[in-house]
Amino acid sequence: MNSFQILDWDSEFFEIIIARVLPQRLTTVQLEQTIAGMKEKKVRLAYWSSNPNDKESQIAALACQGFLADRKVTFVADIVQVQEPADRLKWLVEEYTDTYTSNELENLALQAGVYSRFKLDPRIPKRKFKDLYKLWIRKSVNREIADTVLVARHEGNVVGMVTVGEKNGRSDIGLISVDTCMRGKSIGRSLVSAAQKWGRKKGYNFTQVVTQEENILACKLYERCGYRINNNEYLYHFWI
Numbered sequence: 001m002n003s004f005q006i007l008d009w010d011s012e013f014f015e016i017i018i019a020r021v022l023p024q025r026l027t028t029v030q031l032e033q034t035i036a037g038m039k040e041k042k043v044r045l046a047y048w049s050s051n052p053n054d055k056e057s058q059i060a061a062l063a064c065q066g067f068l069a070d071r072k073v074t075f076v077a078d079i080v081q082v083q084e085p086a087d088r089l090k091w092l093v094e095e096y097t098d099t100y101t102s103n104e105l106e107n108l109a110l111q112a113g114v115y116s117r118f119k120l121d122p123r124i125p126k127r128k129f130k131d132l133y134k135l136w137i138r139k140s141v142n143r144e145i146a147d148t149v150l151v152a153r154h155e156g157n158v159v160g161m162v163t164v165g166e167k168n169g170r171s172d173i174g175l176i177s178v179d180t181c182m183r184g185k186s187i188g189r190s191l192v193s194a195a196q197k198w199g200r201k202k203g204y205n206f207t208q209v210v211t212q213e214e215n216i217l218a219c220k221l222y223e224r225c226g227y228r229i230n231n232n233e234y235l236y237h238f239w240i
Contacts, residue, residue: 003034004046014128017041021048024233028060035064039240046238058234066236069117071213075227079171079196079207082226091187093194096149096161101134101141104158105151109137112177115212121237136175137163146174147202150194152187160187164195171199173209176218183217192225 003022010018019038026034031048038046048066050057061068096105113133118124140146140163152160159182163174173195178187199207208230211218 003030004038004043006041006043007047013132014045014124016044018045018047019043021046021238024049024051025054025057026050026060027056028063031060031064035238035240043240046240048236048238049233050236052232052234061234061236064238066238067121068234069121069237070115070233070235072210072233072235073213073219073229074208074210074231074233075219075222076170076206076208076230077196077222077225077227078205079199080205082196091152091160091185091190093150093152093160093162093190096141096151096158099142101138102158105137105141105149105161106134108158108161108177108179109133109175111180112175115215117235117237123237123239133175137161140174148198150191150198152178152190154182160191162191162195164198166202166204167208169204169206171195171202171204171207173207176209188221189225192221196225 004019005022007018007020019041021031021034035046048061049072050061052058052071110130110133113119113129116129116133118132119129136145140149145165146163147165148163150162150164151158160178162176165172165174173192176188176191178191196207209222209227211222213219
């Protein structure tokens, strides 16, 4: 059984060979052997999504000089039972109907990635992080990787957005962001509410969203909206 997988899309985008370590639990010896195997294949960067509750795996990651790039948290909510916030009508959220993006949307996408592992890893060029998130919102607007993009406007300007689709039989929030100058005005709650409404219309019982443990404001937002933690992962980067 292979212990790693070459990631073609990532490799092409970042212009280096990138792989994913497959098992979530490994001993130090097993991880060292996996890294040696990747080195033979000229892998330059490896991702490892490890089980944070497995002490041996965390010891292995540190022993092999892994960079803890992301403490990933998956939140899930029952959108059939969850109660909508009282201020849900404060901000009108509508579908973004254009097939091309805008500077406002691209700036919001970059703000959504402030805690991204691709921004926090000092060995990844900043331009690549920016290119990645701009591509993400462009492909979402084109409905390539999202089913819809919902936006909130203030005086005609887009000040918040959320991309929504399907993943593992659930409604899935991809990118969500509120412009820094408009935070604290319940726009985030309105976006989440609109995403949940979309999910219910599509017949989904549950919705999910992935964020970073360090993104405390986002975690508190989802908790206020009735979400609970479904899964935790520690995602390491290994430069080889």
